[in-house]
Amino acid sequence: MTKDVIALTQRMPDPWAMLAGLLSGGPDKLVDTTGEGAVVRLCDAEGRPLVSVEAPLLVQVEGEAERLLGATPPPLPYWWTEARATTGVEHAERLAGTFAARLATLADGSAWPPEAARSLAVVETDDVTVAPTPAAARPAVDVLTDKVAVVIQDRPVIAMTAWLSDAFRTAATAELGLQIVTPPGTTLSPAVRDSLGNWPSRWVMRDERDGYYDGLTGAVLRWQDGMFAPIASPEATPEDPRTPLAASYQDATATDExxxxxxxxxxxxxxxxxxxxxxxxxxxxxxxxxxxxxxxxxxxxxxxxxxxxxxxxxxxxxxxxxxxxxxxxxxxxxxxxxxxxxxxxxxxxxxxxxxxxxxxxxxxxxxxxxxxxxxxxxxxxxxxxxxxxxxxxxxxxxxxxxxxxxxxxxxxxxxxxxxxxxxxxxxxxxxxxxxxxxxxxxxxxxxxxxxxxxxxxxxxxxxxxxxxxxxx
Structure with a gap:
């Protein structure tokens, strides 16, 4: 199931009230705002973020939903509301999907991707609470080491969203690299590519043949020493530290574009x-x-x-x-x-x-x-x-x-x-x-x-x- 869900609606939604209504624990316990009210975050009992909901964005530019999501939005202007669920927590993914489905229903719109937002049922929220400080002050990441912050994204185009931009800034402030892991078939917006130039930040592609590889250089990667890093080729020497290239990266086709x-x-x-x-x-x-x-x-x-x-x-x-x-x-x-x-x-x-x-x-x-x-x-x-x-x-x-x-x-x-x-x-x-x-x-x-x-x-x-x- 996807980790990001997005509601595209004709009317301005009220995500804070919507999110409170989804939860069985009650809004006083579960809902809080951070970033001057721009983000709602929920955490489990151990303080791990489960779902982050961005403030609704009024889109007045034609073609952005088609470019970034491959989705058909309502007529301009429309509202774009993102919810991100923490990777690997089924409870969080269901919560984000239900949130987007209800928002789309009540604010007259649609949810992306459709398969992630089918249920309108209330999600159980035992041991869920608001994000404590300083957890609420930073974007949720999927893996954090002393070298990198790793985020897993599953959308057709990895764009420089407000959330990802915040993740880049937070990682840079902590002197960490940011590594973005995506499934096959994903592409990057040029805005994200231009932000991945500083080592050890990388675009990490999952691949059936080689496991993982760098989507920008083709180098085969493995998780080692707390980050994704290139593996050494058998022919590598200290003077020539070459790395093998992924077969998928070399599957280039000629284009007249x-x-x-x-x-x-x-x-x-x-x-x-x-x-x-x-x-x-x-x-x-x-x-x-x-x-x-x-x-x-x-x-x-x-x-x-x-x-x-x-x-x-x-x-x-x-x-x-x-x-x-x-x-x-x-x-x-x-x-x-x-x-x-x-x-x-x-x-x-x-x-x-x-x-x-x-x-x-x-x-x-x-x-x-x-x-x-x-x-x-x-x-x-x-x-x-x-x-x-x-x-x-x-x-x-x-x-x-x-x-x-x-x-x-x-x-x-x-x-x-x-x-x-x-x-x-x-x-x-x-x-x-x-x-x-x-x-x-x-x-x-x-x-x-x-x-x-x-x-x-x-x-x-x-x-x-x-x-x-x-x-x-």
Missing amino acids: RQLAVTFRAVHPADESLVLGGALESLWRELTGGPPAGWGTAEPANLPFSPRQITDLARERAPEPTWIVVVGTPDRPGLATVRINRTKAGVEEEVTLMFGYGADEEPPLDALHSAAELLATRHRLQSMLVQLRKARRDLAVPPRFEGPGVPVGFVLGAEEVHQMPDDRARHTPLPQPPLPLGPKTRPAMYYPFPGDPSDLTGWQDFERLMRHLKSA
């Missing part, structure tokens, strides 16, 4: 007139013809895209960083993660953006030059790298090998060009000279590359360019 990936950094003066998100919106419009559809501080993205609201949130959280996710429309898959930091240089935006294209769709490579010039002249661009790769149109990250991207273009901002001595930014070892962007007296530079996804030699030219620009 492609992804266009853009990473850029912009630095703005920290003044009252600053509006964040404008650079991303401008780039999105240049490459798709329209603005982003929605944004949020987690997935699903629930709010219509608004640079003003993004700016207000970043100001409210400063000097702490702000992380958001931005999504496109169902007919043009797009997803960006944005990290906003206040630094001595000003306010920095670090953006990772990707769009997906089918076999009969052409990525807008001809628009890259004008898009780069727009960012360089109006949005204080520092640098930008554009890549093209053969990968899924829907942007989901599969647990198998996908070829790397190849560079299509690199942009160096006007201030960075100006600070380089000897006109180094203009005279490079590349066969094609850079294209100036903006005013002739203080231009940015655009460095084009061939951008053939089947030819990785473009990275050699990119490395030559980087060595040249960084040389003393």
